[in-house]
Amino acid sequence: MVKQFLMNLLLAFIWVALTGSLYFSNFYLGFLLGFFILWLMNRNEDDQRYFNRVPKIIGFILYFLYELVKANLQVAYDVITPRFFMQPGIVRYPMAARSDFEINMLSTVISLTPGTLIMDISEDRTVLYIHVMYLRDKDQFIRQIKNGFERRLLEIIR
Template sequence: MMKHFLMNLLLSFIWVALTGSLYYSNFLFGYLMGFFILWIMNRQEADRRYFNRVPKTIGFIFYFLYEMIAANVQVAYDVITPKYFFKPGIIRYPLEATTDIEINLLSTMISMTPGTLILDISEDKKSLFIHVMYLRDRDRFIQQIKKGFEHKLLEILR
């Protein structure tokens, strides 16, 4: 998988060198074109993890950006209106993530969205304690995190 990524980066840099314009958009175009070329060349190969993870990673980035913008709008609306809609609460979130990197990335993603903050991780690393600014339904919040952030992140990492 690492060789595919490095080859894709090399193809991107070759594209930038051939076109002579060092812009992010040109590099991104070269990366996508290199990804497509590598995908065509390696269709019969058994190890296809790279070609499955790149689209999932891009989808996760867009999902995270959408969630972060939606949380920012919710917090900003609550700040500028005279009435407060806060319903703070602390919940215990059961984890499916098992390794330290999975738990760390998940807790970082949750904390980066406004309105949520990771308070602690249990000693056995089986649950997170999350402070939520707008906790209307505990079970619904847990399902949103489980089907959203955790599921998408574990698809990329495993």
């Protein structure tokens, strides 16, 4: 999988060198073209993990950026208006993540989102305690984390 990723990066850099345009959008286009070329060359191979994970990683990054911007706007709006809309609360979140790496990644992603903070992890490592700044519905928040961050993250890692 690492070999295919490095080859994809090499193809993207070759694309940038051939076009002579050193912009992120051009690099991204070269990465997508390289991904397509590698997929065409390796579609009969048994190991397709790279070609399954890259779209999931890109989807996770876009989802995280969307949630990040949404949370930032919510906190910024609350700061600049005279009335506070905060409804703080602590949520007991049961995790599907089990390994140390999975728990660490999930807690980091949740903590990076403004308005949420990981307070503690249970002794048996099955529950996260999350402080939420805008908690309107506890069950909806748990579903949002479970179907959003955790599901997407575990699809990439596992």
